[in-house]
Amino acid sequence: MRDLFDKIYKDKGPLGKWAEQAEGYFVFPKLEGPISNRMKFKGKDVITWSINDYLGLANHPEVRKVDAEAAAKWGSAYPMGARMMSGHTDLHEQLQRELAAFVSKEAAYLLNFGYQGMVSTIDALVSKDDVIVYDVDAHACIIDGVRLHLGQRFTYRHNDMESIEKNLQRATKVAEKTGGGILLISEGVFGMRGEQGKLKEIIELKKKYKFRFFVDDAHGFGTLGKTGAGAGEEQGVQDGIDVYFATFAKSMASTGAFIAGDEEIMNYLKYNLRSQMFAKSLQMVLVEGALKRLDMLRTMPELKEKLWENVNALQGGLKKRGFDIGTTQSCVTPVYLKGSIPEAMALVKDLRENHGIFCSIVVYPVIPKGLILLRMIPTASHNLQDIEETLEAFSAIRERLENGIYKRLSAAVAEAMGEKI
Numbered sequence: 001m002r003d004l005f006d007k008i009y010k011d012k013g014p015l016g017k018w019a020e021q022a023e024g025y026f027v028f029p030k031l032e033g034p035i036s037n038r039m040k041f042k043g044k045d046v047i048t049w050s051i052n053d054y055l056g057l058a059n060h061p062e063v064r065k066v067d068a069e070a071a072a073k074w075g076s077a078y079p080m081g082a083r084m085m086s087g088h089t090d091l092h093e094q095l096q097r098e099l100a101a102f103v104s105k106e107a108a109y110l111l112n113f114g115y116q117g118m119v120s121t122i123d124a125l126v127s128k129d130d131v132i133v134y135d136v137d138a139h140a141c142i143i144d145g146v147r148l149h150l151g152q153r154f155t156y157r158h159n160d161m162e163s164i165e166k167n168l169q170r171a172t173k174v175a176e177k178t179g180g181g182i183l184l185i186s187e188g189v190f191g192m193r194g195e196q197g198k199l200k201e202i203i204e205l206k207k208k209y210k211f212r213f214f215v216d217d218a219h220g221f222g223t224l225g226k227t228g229a230g231a232g233e234e235q236g237v238q239d240g241i242d243v244y245f246a247t248f249a250k251s252m253a254s255t256g257a258f259i260a261g262d263e264e265i266m267n268y269l270k271y272n273l274r275s276q277m278f279a280k281s282l283q284m285v286l287v288e289g290a291l292k293r294l295d296m297l298r299t300m301p302e303l304k305e306k307l308w309e310n311v312n313a314l315q316g317g318l319k320k321r322g323f324d325i326g327t328t329q330s331c332v333t334p335v336y337l338k339g340s341i342p343e344a345m346a347l348v349k350d351l352r353e354n355h356g357i358f359c360s361i362v363v364y365p366v367i368p369k370g371l372i373l374l375r376m377i378p379t380a381s382h383n384l385q386d387i388e389e390t391l392e393a394f395s396a397i398r399e400r401l402e403n404g405i406y407k408r409l410s411a412a413v414a415e416a417m418g419e420k421i
Contacts, residue, residue: 014364014365015027015365018341021345022345025042025349026345026348026361029041029358031046031048031050031051031358034059035051035053035058035059035253036048036058036059036381037379037381037382037383037386038386039051039358041352041358042352044352044353044356045356046352046356046357046358047356047357047358047382047386047389047390048358049333049357049358049359049360049376049377049378049390050358050359050360050375050376050377051377051379052249052250052377053253053379053381054222054223054250054251054307054331054377054379054380055222055223055251055253055296055297055303055304055307055379055380056303056306056307056379056380056381057251057252057253057293057296057303058253060296062292062296063253063289063292063293063296066288066289066292067285067288067289067292069288070284070285070288070289071285073284073288074283074284074285074288075285076283076285077283078283078284079281079283079284080280080281081280081281082276082277082278082279082280082281083276083281084271084277087280087281088281089281089284089287091284091287091288091291092110092281092282092287094291095110095287095290095291095294096108096109096110096258098291098294099258099260099294100260102227102229102294102297102298103221103229103230103232103233103238103244103246103260104229104233104238104239105238105244105260105261105262106261106262106263106266107260107261107262107263107265107266107267108258108259108260108266109258109259109260109266109269109270109273109276110256110257110258110276110282110287111256111257111258111259111273111275111276111282112255112256112257112275112276112279112280112281112282113255113256113257114141114218114245114247114248114249114256114257115140115141115144116275116279117245117257117258117259117273117275117276118139118141118142118145118216118245118257119141119144119145119148119275120145120273120274120275120276121145121214121243121245121259121269121273122142122145122146122148122149122183122185122214123145123148123149123274124268124269124272124273124274125183125212125214125243125269126149126151126180126181126183127150127151127180128149128150128151128178128180129151129175129178129179129180130149130151130175130178130180130181130182130183131151131152131153131154131171131174131175131178131180131181131182131183132146132149132151132152132153132154132182132183132184132185133153133154133155133156133164133167133168133171133182133183133184133185133211134146134153134154134155134156134184134185134186135155135156135158135159135185135186135187135190135197136155136156136157136158137158137159137190137192137193138185138186138187138216139187139190139191139216139218141216142185142187142216146185151178151180152171152174154167154170154171155167158190158193159190159195159197159198161198161201161202164184164198164202164205165205165208165209168182168184168205168209168211169209171211172209172210181210181211181212182209182210182211182212183211183212183214184202184211184212184213184214185214185215185216186198186199186202186213186214186215186216187215187216187217187218187219188215188216188217188218188219188220188221188224188230188231188232189217189218189219189220189223189224189231189329189330189332190219190332191218191219191332192332192334192362192366192367192373192375193326193327193328193332193334194219194325194326194327194328194329194330194331194332194333194334195326195327195328195329195330196220196224196231196234196235196329196330197215197231199213199215199231199232199235199237199240199241200235200236200237203237203240203241206240212242212243213240213241213242213243214241214242214243214245215231215232215241215243215244215245216245217230217231217232217244217245217246218245218246218247218249218250219250219330219331219332220232220234220246220330221246221247221250221251222246222250222251222252222297222304223250223251223304223307223330223331224330225238227298228251228297228301228304230244230246232244241261242261242262242265243259243260243261243265244259244260244261245257245258245259245260246258248286248290248293251293251297252290252293252294252297253293254286254289254290254293255282255286256282256286256287256290303380304380306380307331307378307379307380308331310378310379310380310382310383310384310387311331311333311378313384313387314333314376314378314382314387314390314391315328315333317387317388317391318333318335318391318394321391321394321395323335323336323394323398324336324337331377331378332375332376332377333375333376333377333378334373334374334375334376335373335374335375335376335394336371336372336373337371337372337373337374337398337401338370338371338372338401339370339371339372339401339406339407340370340407340410341363341364342410342411343372343401343406343407343410344361344363344372345361345410346405346406346409346410347372347397347400347401347406348361348374350397350400350406351393351397355389355392355393355396355397356389356393357389357390357393357394359374359375359376360374360375360376361373361374361375362374362375374394376390
């Protein structure tokens with residue numbers, strides 16, 4: 001019998017093997033200073049494109065004022081205990097009502113964290129006789145929720161309607177044998193590619209197949225749709241989404257999340273979501289803060305307008321300069337380049353040290369080998385000067401990548417890691 005930890009000593013994982021070279025700089029970096037379009041990294045000023053503060057609320061003076069007043073009033077602990085036992089308040093209910101109204105659903109229920117809430121919601125919605133059908137590019141929280149499922153699950157090719165229908169046919173056959181139902185899961189906006197899920201087309205399939213539709217709209221909530229109610233509103237199909245999920249960690253610049261749908265479904269989940277039944281209630285400072293942020297989403301459309309002014313300027317500028325930004329239909333702005341992991345490290349170091357640009361780097365195994373993805377999140381806090389400086393920097397680093405400069409700079413790292421470049 002082997003030691004349980006043997007695998008840890010021998011295999012650090014596809015990302016962990018780079019820890020010595022990457023930690024503290026490429027992964028687990030430390031951005032400092034107030035959350036804004038420009039922050040500090042390693043003591044230097046950088047334009048930040050990695051903060052999911054879409055509407056610029058993180059340091060908005062009105063938000064800071066309400067957060068401070070709520071902290072002074074309630075402290076950071078109240079209410080204590082799980083909501084079912086001792087942590088339930090009128091303000092939790094008020095926030096739920098307002099969230100439900102905002103996304104045009106009968107009812108909503110608060111979640112302490114988006115990741116935890118998604119996993120628990122999937123677990124509560126299905127039993128062993130049911131079948132889950134979900135996008136192969138789904139977020140990790142969806143994948144982990146699906147892993148808890150004791151029944152059958154099928155993945156479909158990303159946003160591929162032919163594959164979706166094929167897997168619905170497979171799921172239907174299984175469900176007819178087991179007597180179960182079908183849960184189909186998509187995202188409103190896929191956070192790496194920036195593509196919207198094909199919600200309208202999927203909902204149209206309800207005319208042919210019997211299933212319930214669960215949408216994770218973390219990146220769509222607050223950014224898409226006429227009122228900011230998300231991808232369902234943007235595509236005109238919000239009423240076809242059976243369970244709607246969004247997090248406070250993006251547009252709301254806070255902690256927490258919620259699900260919304262028919263009142264009877266929300267009541268069922270309220271009594272069966274293990275992550276909420278057995279966890280401390282969302283603290284009052286976060287609840288009051290969320291009420292303020294939601295009010296700003298409703299009453300300050302200029303925030304979303306400024307966001308999209310910046311999105312269009314950044315994405316339009318990148319396309320004009322010949323960069324591949326994929327098929328994004330949202331604020332998420334991916335820039336695809338060709339290169340190895342060591343080249344990606346050299347490229348990003350150049351961006352940060354010599355151009356003052358901080359954006360997230362995504363490499364294999366998240367995307368295929370040989371590709372580098374620079375993922376950018378424009379916000380309402382950015383300005384046209386930020387964008388122009390960034391476009392100039394990207395043109396410079398692309399030229400160095402194509403000229404083989406990063407390959408030469410990263411040769412020693414590649415050799416040490418046994419990586420081919």
